[in-house]
Amino acid sequence: MIDLVVAGGRLIDPSQELDATGVVGIDGGQIVACASPPAAFEARRTIDAAGLIVVPGLVDLHVHVYPGVSHYGVDPDETCLLRGVTTAVDAGSAGAQTFPGLRRYVIEGARTRVLAYLHVAVQGMISSLVGELEDVRWASPALTVACAREHPDVIVGVKVRLGYQMVGQDPEAALLAARKAADRLELPLMVHVIDMPRPLPWLLSHLGDGDVVTHCFHGSEGGSLLDDAGDVLPDAFAARERGVLFDIGHGIGSFTFRVARTALAQGFPPDTISSDIHAYNVNGPVFDQVTTLSKLVTLGMALPDVIAATTTAPARAVRRSHELASLAVGREADVTVLELVRGDRELVDAAGERVFASEWLTPRWVVRGGEAIELDSRPPDAPS
Secondary structure, eight states, X not given: OEEEEEEEEEEEEGGGTEEEEEEXXXXXXXXXXXXXXXXXXXXXXXXXXXXXXXXXXXXEEEEOOOTTTSTTOOOHHHHTGGGTEEEEEEEEEEETTTHHHHIIIIITTOSSEEEEEEESBTTOSOOSSSOTTSSGGGBOHHHHHHHHHHOTTTEEEEEEEOSHHHHTTOOHHHHHHHHHHHHHHTOOEEEEOTTOSXXXXXXXXXXXXXXXXXXXXXXXSTTOSBOTTSOBOHHHHHHHHTTOEEEOOOTTTSOOHHHHHHHHHTTOXXXXXXXXXXXXXXXXXXXXXXXXXXXXXXXXXXXXXXHXXXXXXXXXXXXXXXXXXXXXXXXXXXXXXXXXXXXXXXXXXXTOOEEEEEEEEEEEEEEETTEEEEOOOSOTTSOO
């Protein structure tokens, strides 16, 4: 007899090219069966997933989960795990001199698996009063490299923000410092591009395989994915051919339906879908990762592609495909159970545009390391 069976749901697992009704069996914190057609297992507990969607535990590539230190910080378990995300990647809330606290007080205490991009600014993103690299002396490739080498199990890359609010009017010194640290570590670089004082092709010339452009569908002029005619930049297509990844990073001001529609219509979908959940958007317009996924479904992305962009794709981005985002036998038992609800729901982007979704996703169950948690399936913007 095994510990848990998730039975009768539609299994969507891009890592196995699986999309069929089936059963997931879990014992001792590991997946011991992933069967389609459904098979019968004796289990101590059964989750009836008939009519639901069973996927590998969701990975959110861009979050901010350092409450009490970063002004952006929110609790990872409340905002990620209890909304269906089993792995959350903090995107630069901490730098080399604040990361030990992130590890001790957040990563080691959270039920959510928390990984991190390390900010090249040693203090990280602690305050909105002054941009973290308006004075580039805060950037230290040497300390960034030393910290990442001390914590290789959880640090997955380097982060830099190149908006004028963070670096002033010349982003080059900040970018080069981050590039130097990432290259020495042989880790990917994630770059925040909204309000960048230079055009996106300038940045893309510095990026290569595995690097991440986050906030790719923002609607601001600086760092725009679109040219003056409203077309996706040829440089962006060329960068994707080189392996550069384009990430949603919804945030408070970094995702617009207008740019997303244009990019999708021109054959430029996001590689990864992330929420950029933080203190300024957790009560809207982001709410959670699943709401962000619902916005891409509403814009016409196929559901299996949306699931891949929050499972296998971000797992590859953080170089953890061997341990994350799969329902394969032998993997750690991280599973998310979703419902595709049919009925009108208003969704809002970062520019205030409202669309009405005829179907949208909500989390029903999450399994983290074999522990099953039933979730509040009401949409987070529903009246209490």
